[in-house]
Amino acid sequence: MNIGIIGYGYVGSAVAAAWSDRARVRFHDPAVQGSAPLSELVHDDVVFVCVPTPSRPDGRADLSAVQAVLGELAAARSSAVVVLKSTVPPGSTVALSERFPDLALAVAPEFLRERSAVADFLAPARLVLGFPPSTSAPARDRVRTLLHDRFPDTPLLELDATAAELVKYAANVFFATKVGLAAELAEVAGSLGVPWDEVRRGMALDPRIGDDHLRVPGDDGLPGFGGRCLPKDLAAWLALADDLGRDATVARAVHLANQKRRGAG
């Protein structure tokens, strides 16, 4: 099996760590030493796209790096199954499959954390895999087999592409809400002279709640959420809700409270 990786940051290097002992793995990332030319990867069996999808000024995800990479693969008549690991808003993979009809596309959103990227990637709670309607049965099988062989004991949830994308955003909006609420609860506890960690322990022992995302302050020493994923994915979620004319009162409150708490709004 030949595996190509485009974008060799947290996610791309975790993909490499997972398969380098059992496949020929090469990456393309002009910013990283050891990068192979893209042309060398285009006929690999599977190519993982792990490039950034940062926030645009309006909060929407900037898909220009993903589009550029797919454009290059399409121009090179790539025979790979191209798996998007980059976080892309619901509907993106279907739209990209229509724009690049000759590429076999899949989307497999990633749930790792930066601070434990490789360990998280190697021990996923579940794998989520989605295909746009145009992806052929043999192409689907190729990705399924790759994931199943590497993670035989991990539940593999196969969905349509938009549902798979939605799982990633829904999870991150949920985590942002949990972190934001924990910060608010901790402030009230502080006003009552109660150490937050005692409250947290008491909550976390309830398996319906769990301990994750309840620490205040977080890893960066601040209450609320920072980092590169939760703020941008929440912003993209709010933009999506706007586009769909859907109420996002809870998520918007989480966003505004976080800005206020972190002095950004």
Ligand SMILES: NC(=O)c1ccc[n+]([C@@H]2O[C@H](COP(=O)([O-])OP(=O)(O)OC[C@H]3O[C@@H](n4cnc5c(N)ncnc54)[C@H](O)[C@@H]3O)[C@@H](O)[C@H]2O)c1
């Ligand atoms: N970091 C996380 O915790 C995490 C978790 C889940 C999902 N994601 C998502 O995965 C994607 C990648 O995130 P990351 O944290 O690995 O980013 P990163 O910034 O660590 O790495 C991205 C890499 O892509 C390279 N790159 C940019 N444009 C390129 C191009 N056109 N061709 C080749 N390489 C290119 C950059 O040089 C960089 O090294 C994003 O969509 C992100 O939202 C990240």
